[in-house]
Amino acid sequence: MPVVMDGARVGRSLARIAHEILERNHDLEQLALVGIRRRGVPLARRLSQIIRDIHQVEIPTGALDITLYRDDLMRTAVAAQPIIHKTEIGFSIDDKRILLVDDVLYTGRTIRAALDALIEFGRPRAIQLVVLVDRGHRELPIKADYVGKNLPTSLTQSVQVRLQEIDGRDEVEVQES
Amino acid sequence: MKKDLLSISDLTSDEIYLVLDTADAMREIGQRPIKKVPTLRGKTVVNLFYEPSTRTRTSFEIAEKRLSADTLNIAVAASSVLKGETLADTAMNIEAMSPDMIVIRHPSSGAGHLLSRICRSRIINAGDGMHEHPTQALLDAFTIRQHKQRIEGLKVTIVGDLLHSRVLRSNVLLLTKLGAEVWVAGPRTLVPAGIEQMGVRVSTDIDRAVADADVIMMLRIQQERMNGAFFPSLREYFEVFGMTRARVARAKPDVIVMHPGPMNRGVEIASDVADGPASVILEQVANGVAVRMAVLYLLAGGSEAD
Numbered sequence: 001m002p003v004v005m006d007g008a009r010v011g012r013s014l015a016r017i018a019h020e021i022l023e024r025n026h027d028l029e030q031l032a033l034v035g036i037r038r039r040g041v042p043l044a045r046r047l048s049q050i051i052r053d054i055h056q057v058e059i060p061t062g063a064l065d066i067t068l069y070r071d072d073l074m075r076t077a078v079a080a081q082p083i084i085h086k087t088e089i090g091f092s093i094d095d096k097r098i099l100l101v102d103d104v105l106y107t108g109r110t111i112r113a114a115l116d117a118l119i120e121f122g123r124p125r126a127i128q129l130v131v132l133v134d135r136g137h138r139e140l141p142i143k144a145d146y147v148g149k150n151l152p153t154s155l156t157q158s159v160q161v162r163l164q165e166i167d168g169r170d171e172v173e174v175q176e177s
Numbered sequence: 178m179k180k181d182l183l184s185i186s187d188l189t190s191d192e193i194y195l196v197l198d199t200a201d202a203m204r205e206i207g208q209r210p211i212k213k214v215p216t217l218r219g220k221t222v223v224n225l226f227y228e229p230s231t232r233t234r235t236s237f238e239i240a241e242k243r244l245s246a247d248t249l250n251i252a253v254a255a256s257s258v259l260k261g262e263t264l265a266d267t268a269m270n271i272e273a274m275s276p277d278m279i280v281i282r283h284p285s286s287g288a289g290h291l292l293s294r295i296c297r298s299r300i301i302n303a304g305d306g307m308h309e310h311p312t313q314a315l316l317d318a319f320t321i322r323q324h325k326q327r328i329e330g331l332k333v334t335i336v337g338d339l340l341h342s343r344v345l346r347s348n349v350l351l352l353t354k355l356g357a358e359v360w361v362a363g364p365r366t367l368v369p370a371g372i373e374q375m376g377v378r379v380s381t382d383i384d385r386a387v388a389d390a391d392v393i394m395m396l397r398i399q400q401e402r403m404n405g406a407f408f409p410s411l412r413e414y415f416e417v418f419g420m421t422r423a424r425v426a427r428a429k430p431d432v433i434v435m436h437p438g439p440m441n442r443g444v445e446i447a448s449d450v451a452d453g454p455a456s457v458i459l460e461q462v463a464n465g466v467a468v469r470m471a472v473l474y475l476l477a478g479g480s481e482a483d
Contacts, residue, residue: 068206079478080475083199084198084202087202087206116215117214
């Protein structure tokens, strides 16, 4: 099945997104990154690293697990419950500009859950959405502010993002399922 | 997971670790400004308590509320049980109002099993007579793992009223399943017959039992369940089996001292141990909420039975 982004491509996309973030947000003191578990977390850390390399500023970075906010959680009580991971947001999000980071934007339901979860931590000034891949097929009125790659897909396909930190290599693959 | 949590033997060791890992994630919710997630919204949980309880009932109730479940407490003192209704009838009547889960504490061993046969609701045993108290053992394991990063290979010494203790039975099942070396100690009259078949070392010499222990777990002297003279006096019990600083000093230097509560200070544990640096007794209470949230969450999903 086709690999649509290789490691170099993923790296370039993240570098470009980091520059776009800097272009649109002048007050770096107010920025914070929150990655959605699992693969949004390493992506958020990498963006933080890239911004540090450019500007020598440390952007606070957190991790958000949205499982407990999913809208499909109790609807199909036939399978075991999904595993919950830790949410770690070690800073106040009040009045911050939050960059919410995920790997794939699809139906938008994960982002809906993440917005609900995030707002319970405080009242950010703004929330912007960063995704590595936007594959379309939105079911909710949600749009990304920064996109690594727009990837038109059919509903029968699945998009697999692999990252060094979790999977041992960086790539994005489209699979027929 | 099975439909109900009645006994630690309902759980495989993988499922025990799943509960502990889930509890680890749940703990963070208690540190947020808004200590609530919407996960069990629209689910009804009945807390049916036939015995007095502060810690366990409060802990379950907080856990249920943090997960947004609708909770209701039935305290038997103010219920139709006093008018002579049997447990089975009470259970069927509650079941008729279709709750999703029932948390039961009862003085008779097996009360949860009875409910499990009658009810479609998920049943959580919050202590049944002298049988089991599985969520206590899970929160104890969580607390041990927090301090020791593991359970396998630890020496855990459990001291006190072994005979009447459901906390003991659940803890022994759990700790031996996860590979701890479990010692139990108490007066001969309070050692249940055949306890060594559960895979524990039995001793009536507390000093030997606590030597080099990683964990000391104290059990309450349950005077309300004692219908005979098991030892001459509480004072003498304390002399021979009470946990004093001198005895704690025989264990490993980084030993932790646990107690499921409520404590009888000066009977099974000296105040300076209960409040001392090795004591993790209040951490156990704090962890209880996270562990019960984990159990409620995991049981609310599907089960092998569905």
